[in-house]
Amino acid sequence: MKLTAWLASPLLLVSISLTLPGCRNNDRQDTVIASVANPSHTYRATILLRQYYVDGKVDTSPTTYVLLDKDLGKADYGNGAEFKDSQVVMKPSQCGPLDVQWENDHLLRVICQKCGLALSAVGQHASGMDSIHIEYDGFPEMSSWETTAGSN
Numbered sequence: 605m606k607l608t609a610w611l612a613s614p615l616l617l618v619s620i621s622l623t624l625p626g627c628r629n630n631d632r633q634d635t636v637i638a639s640v641a642n643p644s645h646t647y648r649a650t651i652l653l654r655q656y657y658v659d660g661k662v663d664t665s666p667t668t669y670v671l672l673d674k675d676l677g678k679a680d681y682g683n684g685a686e687f688k689d690s691q692v693v694m695k696p697s698q699c700g701p702l703d704v705q706w707e708n709d710h711l712l713r714v715i716c717q718k719c720g721l722a723l724s725a726v727g728q729h730a731s732g733m734d735s736i737h738i739e740y741d742g743f744p745e746m747s748s749w750e751t752t753a754g755s756n
Contacts, residue, residue: 720748
């Protein structure tokens with residue numbers, strides 16, 4: 605009888621810990637870098653940095669998300685959440701600092717601040733979403749790891 609109780613306690617503890625959401629390990633860490641609403645507060649642009657954990661350590665190649673949403677007064681992204689209601693403007697990896705700036709209600713600028721990433725290396729990036737036009741400033745002609753054809 606005592607052996608049964610002794611085995612049941614650890615099994616109960618394991619089953620409870622697996623069902624509690626706060627006890628699960630999250631394999632990524634999200635950090636909101638910037639979040640800015642357009643002048644009429646109808647849209648919000650957010651820069652979110654997503655870092656993954658590999659063997660318990662933060663990966664050295666985070667992914668930067670530039671997201672566009674209807675403005676609800678603040679950026680509301682739970683850690684590790686999928687962006688179901690967001691539109692992904694761009695999603696570069698190995699990118700340095702970016703910024704977002706609204707010129708008016710319908711023009712969003714994504715600004716490279718020595719990000720080291722050529723716009724051609726970003727992959728897909730939107731030129732417009734809904735009624736919002738998107739422009740990109742400050743991106744270099746070549747990414748920082750690329751070399752010119754004649755140099756060694």
